Amino acid sequence: xxxxxxxxxxxxxxxxxxxxxxxxxxxxxxxxxxxxxxxxxxxxxxxxxxxxxxxxxxxxxxxxxxxxxxxxxxxxxxxxxxxxx
Numbered sequence: 876x877x878x879x880x881x882x883x884x885x886x887x888x889x890x891x892x893x894x895x896x897x898x899x900x901x902x903x904x905x906x907x908x909x910x911x912x913x914x915x916x917x918x919x920x921x922x923x924x925x926x927x928x929x930x931x932x933x934x935x936x937x938x939x940x941x942x943x944x945x946x947x948x949x950x951x952x953x954x955x956x957x958x959x960x
Contacts, residue, residue, distance in 0.1 A: 921929065 921932070924932065
């Protein structure tokens, strides 16, 4: 009797996990497709811009990177001090 119960629980658990794996796989696949579409849209937007605008966009990206780096809290601060600034 104990053996039959263990077989029932084992077999029912596998079916549930297979469905969950399939759903997780589909979710990841749709997320990848969405990210790919987004990248294509960004690239087409960039390609439509004039050369001067492209140059300004590149400069602003560099400037924003520098500003964000200076605003970032240190690793020690983030790890040991949980307060907001």
